[in-house]
Amino acid sequence: MPIITDLKPQRNKKRVNVYLDDKFSFGIDLENLLRYNLKIGNEYSETDIKELIKKAEFQKTYDKIVRYATLRPRSRREIEMWLRKYRVHESIHDELFNKLKRLELLDDTKFASWWVDQRMSFRPRGKRALMAELRQKGVKQETIKEVLEVTDIDETKVAKDLIKKYQYKWERFPKGEKRKKMSSYLARKGFGWEIIKQAISD
Numbered sequence: 236m237p238i239i240t241d242l243k244p245q246r247n248k249k250r251v252n253v254y255l256d257d258k259f260s261f262g263i264d265l266e267n268l269l270r271y272n273l274k275i276g277n278e279y280s281e282t283d284i285k286e287l288i289k290k291a292e293f294q295k296t297y298d299k300i301v302r303y304a305t306l307r308p309r310s311r312r313e314i315e316m317w318l319r320k321y322r323v324h325e326s327i328h329d330e331l332f333n334k335l336k337r338l339e340l341l342d343d344t345k346f347a348s349w350w351v352d353q354r355m356s357f358r359p360r361g362k363r364a365l366m367a368e369l370r371q372k373g374v375k376q377e378t379i380k381e382v383l384e385v386t387d388i389d390e391t392k393v394a395k396d397l398i399k400k401y402q403y404k405w406e407r408f409p410k411g412e413k414r415k416k417m418s419s420y421l422a423r424k425g426f427g428w429e430i431i432k433q434a435i436s437d
């Protein structure tokens with residue numbers, strides 16, 4: 236059976252990393268470390284370890300992850316990254332995901348809709364850029380497509396508005412170079428060639 240071979244304090248000094256057989260296993264707060272009398276040399280079965288983690292860590296982790304998930308909509312990928320960042324033991328991942336789903340705090344469709352709305356309100360861009368960003372956030376292609384299909388985005392108007400807003404940057408350039416710079420700018424913002432051509436020609 237696995238044996239506790241080391242206990243190392245974390246940066247905040249209020250938690251300790253527990254090593255079983257010289258490998259990191261889980262983190263635990265000092266209160267529960269003492270409550271469950273965890274010491275170097277103690278031996279536990281895999282079942283004991285899983286139950287220990289659930290009892291000692293689940294509620295505290297759950298409270299923290301709910302606070303994180305309520306700050307703004309989160310994608311499943313973001314929650315997974317949070318769990319890895321804080322080294323939450325895999326034995327409680329599924330239960331955490333299930334609880335977040337029941338609270339409607341884990342929904343990639345809602346997250347994608349929120350992301351698109353925020354971008355179009357504060358940092359407008361084309362659908363290509365939105366799709367790329369959402370893919371990076373771990374949202375599935377079919378979910379992205381569904382959200383963009385029901386979201387009213389007039390890409391031509393958005394492109395024109397961006398040109399108007401930043402046209403002062405290109406005023407000093409000759410007409411040909413000016414068009415080229417505007418085209419490059421809109422392409423970086425995720426607009427397709429047809430939209431770019433129409434926006435610039437108008």
